[in-house]
Amino acid sequence: MLTWDRVLSWRMRRQLLDRPSGTDAERVVERLCGVQAQVASAADQAIAARLPAPARGGARRALDDRRLIKVWAMRGTLHLLSARDAPAFLSLMAAARTWEKPSWQKTFATAAQIAAIADATRAALHGRTLTREQLAAEIMRRTGDDSLAGPLGSGWSTVLKPLAWQGLLCNGPNDGNKVTFTAPETWLADWPGLPEPDEAARRVIPAYLGAYGPATMDAFDQWLIRGGSRKASLRGWFAALTRSGEITEVTVDGVAAYARTEDVDDIAGAGPMTGVRLLPAFDQFVLGPGTTDEHIIAPHRRALVSRAAGWISPVVVAGGRVAGVWEQGDTFEVTLFPEAGDVSEAELAAEATRIAGTDVGLVVKRRHLE
Secondary structure, X not given: OEOHHHHXXXXXXXXXXXXXXXXXXXXXXXXXXXXXXXXXXXXXXXXXXXXXXXXXXXXXXXXHOOOEEEEEOHHHOEEEEEOOOHHHHHHHHHHOOHHHOHHHHHHOOOHHHHHHHHHHHHHHOOOOEEEHHHHHHHHHHHHOOHXXXXXXXXXXXXOOHHHHHOOOOEEOOOEOXXXXXXXXXXXXXXXXXXXXXXXXXXXXXXXXXXXXXXXXXXXXXXXXXXXXXXXXXXXHHHHHHHHOOXXXXXXXXOEEEEEEHHHHHHHHOOOOOOOEXXXXXXXXXXXXXXXXXXXXXXXXXXXXXXXXXXXXXXXXXXXXXXXXXXXXOOOEEEEEOHHHOOOOXXXXXXXXXXXXXXXXXXXXXXXXXX
């Protein structure tokens, strides 16, 4: 039987938190199945936290080199994805067809309008990069539908996300302080288009389990699209991978889950990973399994990690579990959870210095055991 202690130690290493040599931004993004990039500085810090040396700017360099693509992906949030993996992730997002649900159409736009917007976007962005305002104007001109002005101008970008999932739109280079959009086939010279969902699932599910497994089918679906996948398709994808021997049903301290077959022995033999890590807001360590995963976040601490308006706090990680939260101002203020056990203040100071690039003040607070 597998244990959660061994699983979490294995996950720490699989998520490159042991900072192996040779790690770069592209490898981090691939291994983590994308890095959430709603907050660009947090994405850059998530990558830097896994590099052997704490260099910042890796995300920007990889984007400039077009080894990464920035696009709305998992859970409808902006992500950095590797150029190799992006088509498969987007295919599974598109497979849910969330924009065709009656409640979505009633709130945002009809399926017919989205189809018209998609056709207009395909033509407007071919070989071009446009600001949001320019793209909206092009779409309205090509569709002749002025009623789209409100949805297209919304800062939430809800009607644009289905275009990203269909492989029609991604972020281009910023124009000053303005976001721009282009087509993935324009951004990437060898863009292959989206694979069929069944083919995409054969790539995405093992990749997810290779970083966040063992995991349940529901955990995967919550990470992907907040539980919005078509259930028959989801069950079929897992069943096909199980039949092929690529994934295996396992039990972790009595909890049934799936793991990549090639990983089971490594998980069973995983030794403790020592040390402390300070991870930024919206880090994949938390987002991959989700904030409801009680094995990494104690239930009574979840409100300190998953905050109002979808904010995910920077976290202290020790022993594969969230051991506290932190924030950076004039000093680093760390709040430790007592049930996490002993956490070295010297190691916390070293992590803070690594992030700041210089010696900084550190204030450590310890919450009472509740």
